[in-house]
Amino acid sequence: MSNPSLLILPGDGIGQEVMAQVRRIVEWYGDKRGLKFDVEEDLVGGAAYDAHGTPLHDDTMAKAQEADAVLLGAVGGPAYDDLDFSVKPERGLLRLRKEMDLFANLRPAQCFDALADFSSLKRDIVSGLDIMIVRELTSGSYFGEPRGIFEENGQRVGINTQRYTEAEIDRVARSAFELARRRNNRVVSMEKANVMESGILWREVVEAVHKADYADVELSHMYADNGAMQLVRAPKQFDVILTDNLFGDILSDCAAMLTGSLGMLPSASLGAPMENGRPKALYEPVHGSAPDIAGQGKANPCACILSFAMALRYSFDQGDEATRLETAVQQVLADGVRTGDLMQADDAQPVSTAQMGDAILAAL
Amino acid sequence: MSNPSLLILPGDGIGQEVMAQVRRIVEWYGDKRGLKFDVEEDLVGGAAYDAHGTPLHDDTMAKAQEADAVLLGAVGGPAYDDLDFSVKPERGLLRLRKEMDLFANLRPAQCFDALADFSSLKRDIVSGLDIMIVRELTSGSYFGEPRGIFEENGQRVGINTQRYTEAEIDRVARSAFELARRRNNRVVSMEKANVMESGILWREVVEAVHKADYADVELSHMYADNGAMQLVRAPKQFDVILTDNLFGDILSDCAAMLTGSLGMLPSASLGAPMENGRPKALYEPVHGSAPDIAGQGKANPCACILSFAMALRYSFDQGDEATRLETAVQQVLADGVRTGDLMQADDAQPVSTAQMGDAILAAL
Ligand SMILES: CC(C)[C@H](C(=O)O)[C@@H](O)C(=O)O
Ligand SMILES: CC(C)[C@H](C(=O)O)[C@@H](O)C(=O)O
Numbered sequence: 001m002s003n004p005s006l007l008i009l010p011g012d013g014i015g016q017e018v019m020a021q022v023r024r025i026v027e028w029y030g031d032k033r034g035l036k037f038d039v040e041e042d043l044v045g046g047a048a049y050d051a052h053g054t055p056l057h058d059d060t061m062a063k064a065q066e067a068d069a070v071l072l073g074a075v076g077g078p079a080y081d082d083l084d085f086s087v088k089p090e091r092g093l094l095r096l097r098k099e100m101d102l103f104a105n106l107r108p109a110q111c112f113d114a115l116a117d118f119s120s121l122k123r124d125i126v127s128g129l130d131i132m133i134v135r136e137l138t139s140g141s142y143f144g145e146p147r148g149i150f151e152e153n154g155q156r157v158g159i160n161t162q163r164y165t166e167a168e169i170d171r172v173a174r175s176a177f178e179l180a181r182r183r184n185n186r187v188v189s190m191e192k193a194n195v196m197e198s199g200i201l202w203r204e205v206v207e208a209v210h211k212a213d214y215a216d217v218e219l220s221h222m223y224a225d226n227g228a229m230q231l232v233r234a235p236k237q238f239d240v241i242l243t244d245n246l247f248g249d250i251l252s253d254c255a256a257m258l259t260g261s262l263g264m265l266p267s268a269s270l271g272a273p274m275e276n277g278r279p280k281a282l283y284e285p286v287h288g289s290a291p292d293i294a295g296q297g298k299a300n301p302c303a304c305i306l307s308f309a310m311a312l313r314y315s316f317d318q319g320d321e322a323t324r325l326e327t328a329v330q331q332v333l334a335d336g337v338r339t340g341d342l343m344q345a346d347d348a349q350p351v352s353t354a355q356m357g358d359a360i361l362a363a364l
Numbered sequence: 365m366s367n368p369s370l371l372i373l374p375g376d377g378i379g380q381e382v383m384a385q386v387r388r389i390v391e392w393y394g395d396k397r398g399l400k401f402d403v404e405e406d407l408v409g410g411a412a413y414d415a416h417g418t419p420l421h422d423d424t425m426a427k428a429q430e431a432d433a434v435l436l437g438a439v440g441g442p443a444y445d446d447l448d449f450s451v452k453p454e455r456g457l458l459r460l461r462k463e464m465d466l467f468a469n470l471r472p473a474q475c476f477d478a479l480a481d482f483s484s485l486k487r488d489i490v491s492g493l494d495i496m497i498v499r500e501l502t503s504g505s506y507f508g509e510p511r512g513i514f515e516e517n518g519q520r521v522g523i524n525t526q527r528y529t530e531a532e533i534d535r536v537a538r539s540a541f542e543l544a545r546r547r548n549n550r551v552v553s554m555e556k557a558n559v560m561e562s563g564i565l566w567r568e569v570v571e572a573v574h575k576a577d578y579a580d581v582e583l584s585h586m587y588a589d590n591g592a593m594q595l596v597r598a599p600k601q602f603d604v605i606l607t608d609n610l611f612g613d614i615l616s617d618c619a620a621m622l623t624g625s626l627g628m629l630p631s632a633s634l635g636a637p638m639e640n641g642r643p644k645a646l647y648e649p650v651h652g653s654a655p656d657i658a659g660q661g662k663a664n665p666c667a668c669i670l671s672f673a674m675a676l677r678y679s680f681d682q683g684d685e686a687t688r689l690e691t692a693v694q695q696v697l698a699d700g701v702r703t704g705d706l707m708q709a710d711d712a713q714p715v716s717t718a719q720m721g722d723a724i725l726a727a728l
Contacts, residue, residue, distance in 0.1 A: 076558075090558045120597055125484045141505070141526060141560060148561050152529070158565030160526040162505060166519045192613070194440075194454045196505060197512050201522030225617040232596065232621040233484055249556070250614055253589040257596040 003036045007067035009044040013289025014299035015073020021301035021357035022308050045075025045089035055092030069315040070282040074289035097137050100280045102269035104175035105137040109255035114333040118260030131238045134176040135248025139168045142245050162198045169205035176242035177214035186218040186239035190227040231255055262287050263300030263341040266307035268314050281315045283307040297352045300339035328363035367400045371431035373408040377653025378663035379437020385665035385721035386672050409439025409453035419456030433679040434646040438653035461501050464644045466633035468539035469501040473619035478697040482624030495602045498540040499612025503532045506609050526562045533569035540606035541578035550582040550603035554591040626651050627664030627705040630671035632678050645679045647671040661716045664703035692727035
């Protein structure tokens with residue numbers, strides 16, 4: 001039997017730098033734990049646009065469809081800001097999500113104890129925070145038709161369509177309930193059912209799935225505006241949050257920021273099972289390409305490394321190995337190793353991206 | 365010349381209780397400052413539904429169109445949760461916004477010094493916070509057509525439409541720039557132009573208005589997800605935030621929560637000038653009807669009272685009198701007068717809604 005395959009797409013800016021450290025970790029697992037991967041690498045985002053005039057080449061798309069897991073760094077940067085909408089770096093990412101049908105975006109917001117003082121929130125409000133946001137990722141306002149800028153009565157009008165089918169809501173709700181069962185068994189679903197019919201359908205379908213198959217999980221509903229408030233007021237009340245693509249974008253970034261360490265947060269985007277039983281899957285850090293520090297060896301590779309840990313858990317059924325890697329990262333933090341983003345102004349010298357990689361490898 | 369008219373719509377839950385205190389303040393201005401108002405009162409929300417089977421009677425709508433300013437308490441409550449979407453209490457509020465064409469929702473998020481410890485954020489991050497969110501209020505995903513739950517290929521699909529015309533963006537952008545000029549002269553506009561065409565048009569029109577008429581104001585753009593992050597990370601970077609209806613709903617609630625005192629936050633919703641030069645206007649507290657404490661005399665009337673202060677400023681050109689009222693509220697807080705929502709667990713006895721009203725009247 002051949003090794004499981006990994007497609008690595010470093011992308012733009014610090015994506016390149018953090019992915020270099022992930023490659024070392026992947027090799028370590030092959031050498032030391034007998035977990036060998038067939039690794040391929042390709043371009044995405046601005047890097048792909050520079051090479052091919054498109055943020056995602058069809059060949060790359062095909063490779064992603066075949067891979068057992070895709071690891072992505074980050075896309076975008078100021079050099080691409082003035083590109084046409086249809087070829088922006090982000091389109092590469094959105095095409096991957098859509099064509100691989102990665103409907104469930106898992107975004108943990110975890111506050112690492114060694115970093116709790118980093119949050120703008122008071123320590124007691126965030127320390128120990130461990131929530132999981134499940135964001136629908138392949139439908140809603142990001143993809144609904146009609147969309148575009150149209151001429152109407154002599155003026156332009158910008159249109160996007162929020163659209164969810166029962167089936168789309170059903171499957172992502174199941175992902176959230178399954179995750180809750182492995183965690184603290186609670187799901188809060190967020191929408192705006194008070195003002196939007198798409199939110200009414202969302203709530204109804206989530207209720208139906210719950211009643212039919214997950215009555216053992218505690219379910220409640222919250223309007224998304226109140227959800228944003230509650231995330232700031234008392235985030236530890238949550239276990240799993242289930243929400244749609246657009247609300248999920250905002251709420252998960254809000255939740256990420258609570259932890260005070262954006263450079264630490266991974267994500268997984270999962271689709272339906274492939275023939276080999278593994279879900280289609282793409283893993284990426286929550287942070288972006290950080291053009292301000294790109295190319296300087298300052299980036300924090302932890303989020304991307306922890307994204308690989310999620311791959312071990314969700315794609316390769318190696319929960320123990322995932323925990324090993326997560327523990328190594330926590331260990332390194334507890335030892336006081338810090339990239340620049342993890343330092344208060346008056347701290348000692350930060351380590352480089354590669355030095356953080358060294359430390360994690362040493363702790364493994 | 366007749367007195368300016370005020371239409372008071374207490375609505376549901378604590379809306380009734382807080383409005384009782386506003387009425388006393390209104391009378392005080394008539395008696396002591398010669399600012400006499402012709403006050404009328406009517407039903408909205410669940411209260412209107414109970415009386416008329418609709419959350420907003422046509423007669424009330426007509427009165428609102430005539431009034432120089434409308435003051436609203438809050439709408440909704442669990443008794444109405446199972447109502448049909450089309451008659452929910454919220455629909456009364458949305459109808460007022462839409463038919464009065466109140467396109468600019470002004471939501472200040474101000475951290476009162478005496479209450480800074482209330483925030484879940486660290487004191488230095490929020491103390492002195494004073495930002496103004498300008499939310500477009502009559503268009504976007506709340507109102508766009510088509511909308512509804514439709515049958516499609518044997519399953520239901522929930523649809524809402526995000527829709528903005530150039531003219532709609534233009535006018536609310538002007539409101540934001542005008543406000544910025546009276547404040548710290550900076551506007552950050554938030555959308556998702558990286559993934560939504562409606563966001564692209566939004567950004568273009570805001571740029572155009574800026575270039576044509578407000579080049580003296582500092583303008584920048586931010587994706588709404590990053591906006592949510594920045595609000596939590598370093599909210600004092602903002603002066604005026606300009607955003608659409610749906611993003612504004614979430615972001616303004618997030619901003620409100622930063623201050624730690626939802627019971628203190630007012631809002632104004634403004635439309636085009638009427639014949640007498642005053643804008644169509646509705647003022648309401650940011651908080652809701654708070655069914656959990658309704659009818660117990662515990663509610664904090666400050667947000668509703670400060671909404672009346674906004675009415676003095678934006679509808680009646682009485683900026684000095686508005687400041688007088690705001691100063692009285694600050695004074696009372698500094699003196700340690702607290703309703704229950706403004707207390708840490710170990711504090712002394714809270715005052716009642718009416719006692720808070722007494723204290724503010726005494727400070728005036
Ligand atoms: C880069 C952008 C298209 C993307 C999104 O909006 O989904 C990002 O913000 C995210 O959350 O993954
Ligand atoms: C009550 C509800 C319809 C309303 C909204 O979503 O606009 C509220 O949340 C607000 O922000 O004023």
